Amino acid sequence: MNPIQRVLFALLAGLFVTSVRAQVLDPDSGAVLRIALVTAAPGDIYWQRFGHNALLVENTVSGDARFYNFGMFDFEQTNFLLNFVRGRMIYRLDATPPDVDLAHFAAEGRSVWVQELNLAPQQRYAVAEMLSQNALPENAEYRYDYFAQNCSTRVRDVLDAVLDGRLKETMSARARGETDRSLAIAYASPEPWLAVGIDLGLGPAADRKLSFWDEMFLPLRLRELLRDMRVTDAQGYPQPLVAREWTAYHGRLDDQVPPPPRWLPAFAIAGLTLAMLAALVLRARRGIGRSIGLGVIALLLLTLGLAGVVLAGLWAFTDHAIAYANLNLVLFSPLSLLLVWPLWCWRRPDALPGRVARASALLMVSIAVLGFAWLTLPGTQQANSHWFALVLPLQLVLAWHFWFAADRR
Numbered sequence: 001m002n003p004i005q006r007v008l009f010a011l012l013a014g015l016f017v018t019s020v021r022a023q024v025l026d027p028d029s030g031a032v033l034r035i036a037l038v039t040a041a042p043g044d045i046y047w048q049r050f051g052h053n054a055l056l057v058e059n060t061v062s063g064d065a066r067f068y069n070f071g072m073f074d075f076e077q078t079n080f081l082l083n084f085v086r087g088r089m090i091y092r093l094d095a096t097p098p099d100v101d102l103a104h105f106a107a108e109g110r111s112v113w114v115q116e117l118n119l120a121p122q123q124r125y126a127v128a129e130m131l132s133q134n135a136l137p138e139n140a141e142y143r144y145d146y147f148a149q150n151c152s153t154r155v156r157d158v159l160d161a162v163l164d165g166r167l168k169e170t171m172s173a174r175a176r177g178e179t180d181r182s183l184a185i186a187y188a189s190p191e192p193w194l195a196v197g198i199d200l201g202l203g204p205a206a207d208r209k210l211s212f213w214d215e216m217f218l219p220l221r222l223r224e225l226l227r228d229m230r231v232t233d234a235q236g237y238p239q240p241l242v243a244r245e246w247t248a249y250h251g252r253l254d255d256q257v258p259p260p261p262r263w264l265p266a267f268a269i270a271g272l273t274l275a276m277l278a279a280l281v282l283r284a285r286r287g288i289g290r291s292i293g294l295g296v297i298a299l300l301l302l303t304l305g306l307a308g309v310v311l312a313g314l315w316a317f318t319d320h321a322i323a324y325a326n327l328n329l330v331l332f333s334p335l336s337l338l339l340v341w342p343l344w345c346w347r348r349p350d351a352l353p354g355r356v357a358r359a360s361a362l363l364m365v366s367i368a369v370l371g372f373a374w375l376t377l378p379g380t381q382q383a384n385s386h387w388f389a390l391v392l393p394l395q396l397v398l399a400w401h402f403w404f405a406a407d408r409r
Contacts, residue, residue, distance in 0.1 A: 030125030034058045034116060037155065038067070038098075039223040041111040041253045042187060046194050048108075050187045051255075053152055053219035056098060056114070057128045067098045068131040071151030073144070087319035089144040093154070095135040102249075109252040113223060118231060118243035123162045130158055147180050147206075147217050147322060156216045163231065163241075171213035171225060178215055180322065181206040181383060186260040187218065195261065200307070201314060203326035204382040220255055268389035274300075275393035282346075282401045291347045297398070298344045304391065305337035327382045330371030331391040335364040339398065353402050361402035365395045 036056040042049050058065040072094045074080070083089055105112050119127065133139060143149060160167040181202050188195040216222040229241035281293030311332055314323040342357035353361075372388050374380060 030121035030123070030128070032059055032061045033121075033124040033128055034060060035119055035124050035127050036117060037115045037223065037226065038102075038248070039113045039115070039219050040105045041220075041251060041255050042190075042257070043108050043110050043253060046188075046191055048110075049191060049194065050184075051219035052105075053155055053222060054101065055127065055131060055155055055158065057131060065098050066095045066131075067101050068135065069094050069096065069101055069151065070142075070154040085318065087145075087321075090141050091144040091151075092140040092142070093131070093135050094140070095131070106249055106251070110249075111247065111251040111254045112249040113255075114246055114248050115223065115226060115242045116244045117159070117226075118239055118241055119162065120234065126162045127158060130161065147184075150217055152219045152222050153217050156213075156222055159226075166231070167229060168213050170229060171216065172211045174212045175209060176212075178210050179207050179383070180210065180214075180217075182260045183210075183215065183218060183221075187257055189258050189261050199263075199384075200328055200332075200387070201311065201320075201323050201326070203315070203323050204380070205322045205324065207381040207383050220257065264386040264389060267386040271390040271393045274390075275397045278394055278397045279401075282397070294343055294347045297394075298340045300394070301336040301343065301398075302340050304332050305334050305340070308332035308334040308336065327371055327375065328384055328387055330367045331387055331395070333364050333367060335360050335367075339364070339402070342402075343398075358402050361399045365392075365399035368392050368395050 034057075036058070038054050038056050040052040042051045052071055054067050054069040054071070056065060056067055070091065070093045072092045073089065077083070077090065102112065142154070156167070181199065184198050184202070184206070185195045188198055212221075212225050216225060227240070227242050227245070230238040231241050233239050277293070278297055281290055281297065284290040284293070308329055311323070311326050311329045312334065314320050315326060315329070338360040339353075339357055342353045345351045346353065368388075368391070372392060375382065375385065375388070
């Protein structure tokens with residue numbers, strides 16, 4: 001038996017244990033349906049870093065099983081890249097035989113877990129009917145949002161609907177202090193470039209405290225939190241929502257998610273080191289070392305400025321609301337671009353920055369200092385002190401030399 005056959009057997013074996021008894025029931029009744037949440041571990045590819053889930057609907061009389069997956073997208077969509085950049089991604093719900101998606105999970109080495117849900121017959125029927133209607137071509141597509149409308153939140157909302165809102169009511173009352181930023185960075189941290197990019201691009205909306213309901217945008221959190229949910233049976237007694245749970249496939253990729261990285265110490269050391277090296281380069285009179293150093297600083301300023309243009313574009317021209325009002329824009333300032341050429345020309349002893357460059361340097365650092373002051377006020381919530389520790393020391397050194405040191409040459 002190959003790995004794909006094994007995962008299919010482990011997934012479905014538990015669901016067929018009472019199928020013989022079920023043969024006598026009406027095949028159209030919810031009593032013959034089984035509903036299970038299937039969760040896959042995070043994968044190796046960057047868009048798989050947050051895991052995946054779907055709902056399995058199985059008819060124990062006919063043997064038909066459908067995998068309802070809200071996470072489908074197509075690179076061949078018209079204007080796919082443009083829509084991605086603008087935050088207007090279109091995803092869809094697909095209903096497929098279970099082996100289609102499970103074959104991918106097994107081939108990628110991702111562990112798969114199954115949670116059979118303890119739902120009343122009418123609730124099981126409601127889930128199956130809701131999913132089958134949503135999977136119709138005219139209903140399948142939806143506007144995707146990484147934190148608010150994704151494969152996991154859509155599954156969560158289906159379950160909440162058949163539970164008459166009790167899932168949201170229960171989970172909204174509980175929290176543990178997580179934020180969109182802390183969770184996103186933790187799950188992305190195996191890909192450092194992805195974690196850094198996410199952290200840089202998120203605005204203050206990503207730092208609001210999340211309830212357990214909000215945390216369910218992550219498939220592994222939904223899997224975890226459903227274990228705590230209770231429902232009432234026909235006799236009025238509370239029962240776990242998860243009737244049974246098992247591992248369908250043990251892959252090399254499991255559910256161990258590292259904690260969010262603590263960047264402040266490393267960023268502070270790097271920021272102070274950059275500032276001191278820049279000061280030494282700017283104090284040097286001439287030589288190849290000064291030219292190389294000024295070239296490196298100019299490249300850093302070019303990077304800061306271009307990153308600032310991207311951050312401003314996310315705020316002004318896209319639907320990525322979670323990137324709006326990003327305080328990192330005061331550090332990654334487009335004003336940096338006005339300093340690149342004057343700084344490079346400064347490698348010649350007789351070249352001094354002009355008024356525009358000096359004013360730009362002073363304005364750049366003034367905005368950054370005001371941004372840092374804003375960050376210290378009560379009620380502000382963006383968690384970006386590590387970025388100030390990295391960038392602000394260099395900006396202070398550059399502003400000093402552009403405005404004051406140049407007068408002494």
